[in-house]
Amino acid sequence: MAGTDSEVDLWTIPLIALNVTVRKKLGLYLNPKNTVAADWMAVAEAMDFTYLEIKNYEAFENPTKRVLENWQAQSSDASVGKLLSILTEVERNDILEDLRPLIDEDVRKYLENVKKAAEPPVQVHEVDSCVPRTPERFGITREDDPNGAPELFDAFICYCESDFEFVHEMIRELEQTDYKLKLCVFDRDVLPGSCVWTITSELIEKRCKRMVVVISDEYLESEACDFQTKFALSLCPGARNKRLIPVVYKTMTKPFPSILRFLTKCDYTRPCTQSWFWVRLAKALSLP
Template sequence: MNSEIPEVVDGNGECLGLPDHFLNIPLTALRCSVNRVVALHLNNPSDVVDQETGYVNDYNGLAEFVGFTYLETEHFGRQESPTEELLEEWKTRDDLAPSTIGKLWEGLYILNRFDIMKDCQLGIVKDVESYQKNREREQDLMQPRKSNEASQRSDCPAEKKENLCKQDIESKTPQFFDAFVSYNDEGKDLSFVKNMIQILEGEPHKLKLYIPGRDGLPGAAKYVTEAKLIESRCRRMVIILSNDYLQSSACDFQSKFAHALSPGKYELQ
């Protein structure tokens, strides 16, 4: 642990620390399951105030620790899950405490919420390991590939990069996306998707979405290309579920392929 977060040991002598290199990992590395565990604890209103720090040990205290204003905290309190709203807003703000796992861990420690730290410790470790593996895979994909023979022969051209979408061609480098949007582009869902794109790709979210029908290459082998994008270029999948979606063979392929990669990787939210 760093100097701001002393090593924590619960009543059973169990260490509740995290490896130092975890502390600067962004909160976006955590999946919904960890956020929900934190929310299940902090959503419950509390009258317990730490005499040293002055923080209430529920979501109000975490909001104050992070730097949210009183009015913003009141807004969170009117939501179905105040803590999850707080965490999502925190990720998008540059004027607050850094939205890192280390800062969240420090906040839980200051609020004396060792119960949450214990319940989330294993989940955080698994999520960070998965996040780091995905980052390493992305970095590997970004590196130019050369065979052993090519590295020994100056007259042998470098291996051609595979273009999977329009952005690959425009930027001349493989592009990665926050999410693959799975929807029936031949049904009535197109107008909904267009509105969603404006919201998620605009301020303040600025997400990078892969939209079939907009970003695909003409003439490409559709299923093969989309499978490669889902597996190696997209962090998440967003499914626009509707009656039209259920009638689409392409959508059926996309969702089943994503789930087959890892049953726990793509969660229904």
């Protein structure tokens, strides 16, 4: 693969890796009607959109753009590899030949960004000279036994301080009811004194089955939440194991984070579905 590691599995790279330039060029190839070659409708059909959905997309000036965005938001199979497979299936090899170098470059940049997000800041001895009494990755939570098995959780809760009241409600609804789920709430469960980046990555990767991301305007400004989200995404490309669950609990004035648009969210702001909110969230967290 030009510009990227030859062993990269493009089926594990989510569609969000593709930037604006590639998407615009796809539109230039697929939007025109009355051509011999397959157009955006054939691509949309291969993505399993229904006839009525495809007819609705005709009203848009750039239907290809709308199809890609909705496929990315609705399907857990929306990956770069799947898109290339669909273009091959509809015999648009001209698109593959022309855009493959640009696609490979987007994938390379995406993987670099994911890798950077997963790397904790370098700390020198003068900055962090404390020596933990127990190994750094043991004895990090309240119920950890340094000499036994580490404490495990059903979900890591990614939140910012301004959303802590909702986190308390989450604890009441998911831990103190018949669901009996075990949540990892950093301010409650993590012992002080260790490197926050190291402990966070340990909890998300090895101690928690899933991560609930509490989305709000304040979340978008939080460096800690940004690190946690990108690190968790790097562990489950294409959302294959439903590791991340975005939760919206109040109305936002800022756009929903684009990096999470391809994931199905749990929305507490809709009165008509609010009664199902905790049941859906608990079920998702209870999965193996």
